[in-house]
Amino acid sequence: MKQQFRKTFILIPVGLFFLTATIALTQxxxxxxxVRGLLFGIGIGLVALPFVLKKVKPGGC
Incomplete structure (x- = not known):
């Protein structure tokens, strides 16, 4: 059972970059x-977005 790497999963490292950059800037x-809340929200949203957009194949496991 090999899962196919989708293009939307590139958003996870981008979101993590937003989170770490926000933490570094606040230091x-x-x-x-x-501004801090918006940047954190964008980062968390980018990390969660590929899982929200995940499509379930109909009729199978």
């Missing part, structure tokens, strides 16, 4: 809570 520069 060196004070940011408003709105």
């Amino acid at each position: 060196f520069k004070s940011m408003p809570d709105l």
Whole structure:
């Protein structure tokens, strides 16, 4: 049972980059809570998006 690597899974490393970049920026520069929250939200959304868009094949396991 080999799963096929889909193009949407490239969003996971991009989302992790957003998260780590946000954490690094907050260590060196004070940011408003709105900007920090938006960047965290974008990062978490990009990590979760490939799993939300995952298509289930009809009629089989």
